[in-house]
Amino acid sequence: MSQPALPVPDNRERFPELHPALDANAALAEANRCLFCFDAPCTAACPTHIDVPRFIKKISSGNLRGSALTILDANILGLSCSRVCPVDVLCEGACVMLRYNQKPIEIGRLQRHAMDYFYASGTGLPARPPRSTKPVACVGGGPASLACAAELRRRGYTVTIFDNRPLPGGLNTYGIAEYKLRPSDSLREVELVRSLGVEFRQAEVGATVSLDQLEKEFDLIFLGAGLGAMERLGIPGEQLPGVIGALHFIERYKTFPGFQVGRRVVVIGGGNTAIDAANAARRLGAEEVHLFYRRTEKEMPAFPFEYHNSKVEGVRFHWLAQPLEIVARDGRAASVKFAETRLEEPDATGRRRATPVPGSDFEVACDMVIPALGQSRFIAVLHESRGIELEGGSIAVDRPTGRTANPRYYAGGDCVNGGREVVDAVADGKRAALAMARQLEGSTNG
Amino acid sequence: MADLTTNFAGIRSPNPFWLASGPPTNCGEQIMRAFDKGWGGAVWKTIGDPIVNVSSRYSSLDWNGQRMMGLNNIELITDRPIAVNLREITEVKKRYPAHAVVASLMVESKRETWHDIVKRTEDAGADGLELNFGCPHGMSERGMGSAVGQVPEYACMITEWVKEVARTPVIVKLTPNITDIRAVARAARRGGADALSAINTINSITGIDLDTLTPRPNVGGRSAHGGYCGPAVKPIALHLVQQIASDPEVGLPISGIGGISGWREAAEFILLGCGTVQVCTAAMRYGYRIVEDMIDGLSNWMDEKGFRTIDDLRGMSLPKITEWKNLDLNFKIVARINRDTCIGCDLCYIACWDGAHQCIHLDGHALPAGLEAASRARISPTPIAKLDVAALPHGITPPVRIPRVDEEECVGCNLCWLVCPVENCITMEQVDTGKPRESWAMRTGGPA
Numbered sequence: 001m002s003q004p005a006l007p008v009p010d011n012r013e014r015f016p017e018l019h020p021a022l023d024a025n026a027a028l029a030e031a032n033r034c035l036f037c038f039d040a041p042c043t044a045a046c047p048t049h050i051d052v053p054r055f056i057k058k059i060s061s062g063n064l065r066g067s068a069l070t071i072l073d074a075n076i077l078g079l080s081c082s083r084v085c086p087v088d089v090l091c092e093g094a095c096v097m098l099r100y101n102q103k104p105i106e107i108g109r110l111q112r113h114a115m116d117y118f119y120a121s122g123t124g125l126p127a128r129p130p131r132s133t134k135p136v137a138c139v140g141g142g143p144a145s146l147a148c149a150a151e152l153r154r155r156g157y158t159v160t161i162f163d164n165r166p167l168p169g170g171l172n173t174y175g176i177a178e179y180k181l182r183p184s185d186s187l188r189e190v191e192l193v194r195s196l197g198v199e200f201r202q203a204e205v206g207a208t209v210s211l212d213q214l215e216k217e218f219d220l221i222f223l224g225a226g227l228g229a230m231e232r233l234g235i236p237g238e239q240l241p242g243v244i245g246a247l248h249f250i251e252r253y254k255t256f257p258g259f260q261v262g263r264r265v266v267v268i269g270g271g272n273t274a275i276d277a278a279n280a281a282r283r284l285g286a287e288e289v290h291l292f293y294r295r296t297e298k299e300m301p302a303f304p305f306e307y308h309n310s311k312v313e314g315v316r317f318h319w320l321a322q323p324l325e326i327v328a329r330d331g332r333a334a335s336v337k338f339a340e341t342r343l344e345e346p347d348a349t350g351r352r353r354a355t356p357v358p359g360s361d362f363e364v365a366c367d368m369v370i371p372a373l374g375q376s377r378f379i380a381v382l383h384e385s386r387g388i389e390l391e392g393g394s395i396a397v398d399r400p401t402g403r404t405a406n407p408r409y410y411a412g413g414d415c416v417n418g419g420r421e422v423v424d425a426v427a428d429g430k431r432a433a434l435a436m437a438r439q440l441e442g443s444t445n446g
Numbered sequence: 447m448a449d450l451t452t453n454f455a456g457i458r459s460p461n462p463f464w465l466a467s468g469p470p471t472n473c474g475e476q477i478m479r480a481f482d483k484g485w486g487g488a489v490w491k492t493i494g495d496p497i498v499n500v501s502s503r504y505s506s507l508d509w510n511g512q513r514m515m516g517l518n519n520i521e522l523i524t525d526r527p528i529a530v531n532l533r534e535i536t537e538v539k540k541r542y543p544a545h546a547v548v549a550s551l552m553v554e555s556k557r558e559t560w561h562d563i564v565k566r567t568e569d570a571g572a573d574g575l576e577l578n579f580g581c582p583h584g585m586s587e588r589g590m591g592s593a594v595g596q597v598p599e600y601a602c603m604i605t606e607w608v609k610e611v612a613r614t615p616v617i618v619k620l621t622p623n624i625t626d627i628r629a630v631a632r633a634a635r636r637g638g639a640d641a642l643s644a645i646n647t648i649n650s651i652t653g654i655d656l657d658t659l660t661p662r663p664n665v666g667g668r669s670a671h672g673g674y675c676g677p678a679v680k681p682i683a684l685h686l687v688q689q690i691a692s693d694p695e696v697g698l699p700i701s702g703i704g705g706i707s708g709w710r711e712a713a714e715f716i717l718l719g720c721g722t723v724q725v726c727t728a729a730m731r732y733g734y735r736i737v738e739d740m741i742d743g744l745s746n747w748m749d750e751k752g753f754r755t756i757d758d759l760r761g762m763s764l765p766k767i768t769e770w771k772n773l774d775l776n777f778k779i780v781a782r783i784n785r786d787t788c789i790g791c792d793l794c795y796i797a798c799w800d801g802a803h804q805c806i807h808l809d810g811h812a813l814p815a816g817l818e819a820a821s822r823a824r825i826s827p828t829p830i831a832k833l834d835v836a837a838l839p840h841g842i843t844p845p846v847r848i849p850r851v852d853e854e855e856c857v858g859c860n861l862c863w864l865v866c867p868v869e870n871c872i873t874m875e876q877v878d879t880g881k882p883r884e885s886w887a888m889r890t891g892g893p894a
C-alpha cells in the first residue's frame with residue numbers, strides 16, 4: 001500500500017507519543033507473560049471483542065501476520081485503537097494479571113506491535129470480488145462508517161462512504177490528540193479500507209447529495225455522522241478573535257502548518273476533549289494553560305489517567321468556576337470573567353448541579369480562550385424527514401443490530417452513543433454491518 | 447550450621463557440589479577459579495588422545511521466552527595433549543589439596559592403553575577416576591564412549607582392566623541412551639567399579655532452522671545428533687538415578703548428574719541416594735558463581751529440616767517410590783479452589799474440559815463453546831466514569847469467573863492444580879472413601 005502524500009504538518013517533535021512502540025524484544029517478553037486465559041476477560045471487555053490471547057500468542061510464536069489478521073478480523077481500525085483506546089477501563093482493566101502481580105498485560109502496545117508490523121510489511125488484506133447485490137451507502141467517513149464498510153465489503157457487498165471533509169477518517173484524522181494518533185496513521189487505515197474495494201466520495205449528505213438521491217442509488221444506508229459542531233457557551237464575547245472551540249482548535253493545529261497558540265490560555269470544560277485541548281496548548285508552547293470546570297475533580301467526566309497526564313503536562317486546574325463573559329481589549333479576547341459555583345445535592349440522575357455564588361465574580365487574563373463543552377447533535381433532519389427516532393438527542397437504534405426506526409437506515413458511533421470512543425464506533429459499525437448483511441441476504445434470497 | 451563435607455567412595459570434598467566433566471573443567475586455571483568460588487570438586491574434561499572439534503558445537507531448546515531450557519552439544523573429549531592435562535592436575539592438587547580432582551578418562555578399548563592412562567593419571571595426583579562410557583556422539587563412532595556404555599560386557603571388561611592397576615576410586619559414568627540402565631550399572635559393579643555417576647547426555651536433535659531447513663547446530667550446512675543436558679533432562683536423570691539406587695544388585699555410591707542448577711535439584715538427587723552431584727550446563731550458562739547459592743540454600747534448608755549431614759538425608763525419598771501395582775487404589779483426593787485467591791483465568795476449567803474429566807464448571811453454561819459465544823455476543827461499551835456503573839474494582843475476581851469443582855466427578859488427577867498460575871489457589875485435598883487400603887497387587891492376589 002503506498003502512502004498518500006499528506007497535506008498535514010509533522011508535529012512529531014512537539015508531540016512525542018503517549019504510548020510509544022515496544023521493540024521486538026520487549027514485545028516478545030510481554031507476550032510471553034500473557035496467561036492465555038480461557039474465555040478471556042480482556043476479549044470480553046474489548047467492545048470489538050478482539051481475541052486478545054490469540055493475537056498475543058501469535059506474537060510469541062513469531063506469527064506476526066497471523067496476529068495482525070486476528071486483530072483486523074475483529075477490528076479493522078486495530079491500528080488507531082491500539083493507540084487511542086482507554087485501555088485501563090477496557091481490555092487491560094479486565095486483565096487477570098491485575099490480580100496476579102498487579103501488572104496487566106500491555107495489550108494496547110502489543111496490538112500496536114502487530115499492527116505496525118502489518119502496515120510496514122505492505123502486504124495488505126485480500127480484496128473480495130463484489131457480489132451482485134444492491135449497494136450500501138455510509139454517511140460520514142469516521143470510525144463507525146469505516147468499520148461498517150469494511151465488514152460489508154469483506155463479505156462481498158459494494159459500499160460507498162460519503163464524507164464532507166477533504167480527508168476521510170472523521171475524528172481519527174481531525175480530532176484525536178496528536179500524541180495518541182497522528183493523522184498519517186489514521187489515513188493509512190483509510191487506505192486499507194479503500195484497498196478492500198470501498199469507494200469514497202467527498203460530499204455532504206443533505207446538502208451536495210440529497211437523502212432522496214442516496215435512497216435511489218443505495219439499498220441500505222448506514223449513518224455514521226458523528227456528533228457535529230461544538231455547543232456554544234452562550235455568553236457575551238464568544239465571537240471574539242482569540243476564542244476558538246476545542247474541536248476546531250485541535251483540527252487546526254493538526255492540519256494547518258504554522259498554527260499559533262496563545263501564551264496564556266484558558267480552557268473551559270472538564271471532559272476528555274477539554275483535557276486534550278489543554279495538553280495540546282501546552283505542547284504547542286503556551287506558557288500557562290488554565291482549565292476551569294464548574295464542578296470538582298470528583299465530578300469531572302474525563303478519565304482519571306487523562307487528568308493525571310494533564311497535570312504532568314503542567315495544565316493548572318481550577319474547580320467550581322463558571323464563565324460569565326469574555327472581555328475584549330483592542331478587539332481581541334483579553335480575559336474571562338468567572339463566578340464561583342456551589343454544588344447542590346445530587347439530583348435524580350445522581351449528578352450535582354453547580355450554581356453560581358452571587359457576588360463571587362473574578363477575572364482571569366488570557367490571550368486565548370478554548371471552550372470545550374461537549375458536543376451538539378445534528379440529526380434533527382433525519383428525524384423529521386425519514387422518521388428516524390431520537391433518544392436524548394442521539395439516534396435511537398436496536399443495540400444488537402444498529403437498526404433505526406426506518407428499515408432502510410442503520411446507525412452507529414458517536415451519533416448513536418452520544419460520543420464515546422473510537423473502539424465503540426467500530427463495534428457499532430461492525431454489528432450494524434452484520435445485521436445489514438443479513439437483511440441484504442434475506443432480500444436477495446426472498 | 448549443616449555439615450556439607452562429603453566422603454564419596456573414599457574421595458573427600460568440602461561439599462557435594464562438583465563440576466561435571468565438560469567445558470567448565472577444561473583446564474587447571476579454570477578449575478582453580480572454580481574452587482575459589484566454592485566448588486567442592488571437579489571432574490576433569492575427559493582426557494584421551496586429543497581430538498579436533500567442529501564449529502559450531504551447541505544448540506539449545508528455548509521455551510516461552512526463556513533461553514536454554516535444554517542444551518545440546520556435539521563436542522568431543524579434550525582437544526589438549528594428555529601430558530598438558532596431567533601436568534595441570536598435579537598443579538591443582540598441589541594448590542588445592544582439600545578439593546576433589548577426578549580425572550575423566552576415555553581411550554581406545556585396549557587393555558594396555560587403559561593401563562597406561564590410569565597409571566599416568568594417578569601418578570599425576572588425581573583423587574579418583576571417572577570412566578566416560580557415556581558420550582553419545584562422535585566418540586561412539588570410534589568405538590568409545592556410549593559404544594562401550596551400551597554393551598554391558600564391554601563396560602564390565604574395561605572396568606576390570608582399569609581396576610587391575612587403579613589405586614584410587616573408580617567411578618563409571620553411565621549413558622542414559624539405553625533401554626535398561628541397570629544392566630550396565632550391574633556390569634560396572636561386576637567389573638569392580640567403586641562408584642557410578644549418571645547421567646551423561648541424551649541423544650538429541652534440538653530443532654531445525656526454519657529458514658535454512660538445517661537442524662541445529664549448523665556445521666557448514668549439515669548437522670549431527672548431539673547430547674542433551676540442562677534443566678530439561680532433570681526428570682529423566684532423576685528416574686535413572688532412582689533405578690540404579692534402588693537396585694540391590696548395584697549397591698554402589700552414585701554421583702548424580704543432569705539438569706542441576708540450584709540447591710533444590712541437588713537436594714532431590716541426594717534424596718534419591720546420591721552422595722555428590724555434578725553440574726555442567728548451569729555453570730556454562732552463568733559461571734562458577736552459582737555454587738554460592740547452592741551451598742547457602744542447601745545448608746539453610748538442611749538446618750530448617752534438621753538434617754546435620756548429607757548422609758542424614760541421602761536416600762530418604764527412595765522408600766517412597768514403589769511400583770504402580772502397590773499404590774493404594776482407595777486413596778482419593780479432589781481439587782478445591784480458593785475463591786479468595788482465584789484470579790479468574792479459567793485455565794483450570796478448559797484444561798479439565800478438554801484435557802481431563804469435565805468436572806470443573808462455570809455456572810450458567812453447559813459447554814465451553816457456550817461461554818465463549820456469550821462473551822463475544824455481549825455489547826460492552828467503554829465504561830465512562832460517573833455515567834456507567836463502575837466496573838468491578840481491581841483486585842476482586844468477578845464471581846462468574848471463579849470455577850466450581852464437582853467433587854463427586856473429580857478423579858484427583860492434579861491437572862487443574864498444575865495449570866493454575868496462582869500458588870496454592872487450587873489445593874488437592876484428601877477425602878475419606880471409607881475403604882481400606884487396597885492396591886492392584888492386593889486385588890489380583892499378588893504380594894502387597
Ligand SMILES: Cc1cc2nc3c(=O)[nH]c(=O)nc-3n(C[C@H](O)[C@H](O)[C@H](O)COP(=O)(O)OP(=O)(O)OC[C@H]3O[C@@H](n4cnc5c(N)ncnc54)[C@H](O)[C@@H]3O)c2cc1C
Binds near residue numbers: 276
Ligand atoms: C478531541 C477528541 C478527542 C478524542 N480522543 C479519543 C481518544 O483518545 N480515544 C478514543 O477512543 N476516542 C476519542 N475520541 C472519540 C472518538 O474520536 C469518537 O468516538 C469517534 O471518532 C466516533 O466515530 P464516528 O465514526 O462515530 O464519528 P466521527 O469520527 O465524528 O466521524 C464522522 C464523520 O462524518 C462526517 N459527517 C458528518 N455529517 C456528515 C454529512 N452530513 N455528510 C457527510 N459527512 C458527514 C464528519 O465530518 C466526520 O468526518 C475523541 C474525540 C474528540 C472530539
Ligand SMILES: Cc1cc2nc3c(=O)[nH]c(=O)nc-3n(C[C@H](O)[C@H](O)[C@H](O)COP(=O)(O)O)c2cc1C
Binds near residue numbers: 469619724728
Ligand atoms: C559441551 C559439553 C561437553 C561435555 N563434555 C563431556 C566430556 O568430555 N566428558 C563427559 O563425561 N561428559 C561431558 N559432558 C556431559 C556433562 O558432564 C554432563 O554429564 C551432562 O551435561 C549433564 O549435566 P548438566 O545437565 O548439568 O549439564 C559434556 C556436556 C556438555 C554440555
Ligand code: SF4
Binds near residue numbers: 048075090
Ligand atoms: S481495540 Fe482497544 S480495547 Fe480492544 S483490545 Fe485493542 S486496545 Fe484493547
Ligand code: SF4
Binds near residue numbers: 037094095107
Ligand atoms: S486477561 Fe490478561 S493474561 Fe488473560 S488472556 Fe487477557 S491479556 Fe492475557
Ligand code: SF4
Binds near residue numbers: 790792794848862866
Ligand atoms: S486456574 Fe486457578 S486462578 Fe485460574 S480460574 Fe482456575 S482456580 Fe482460578
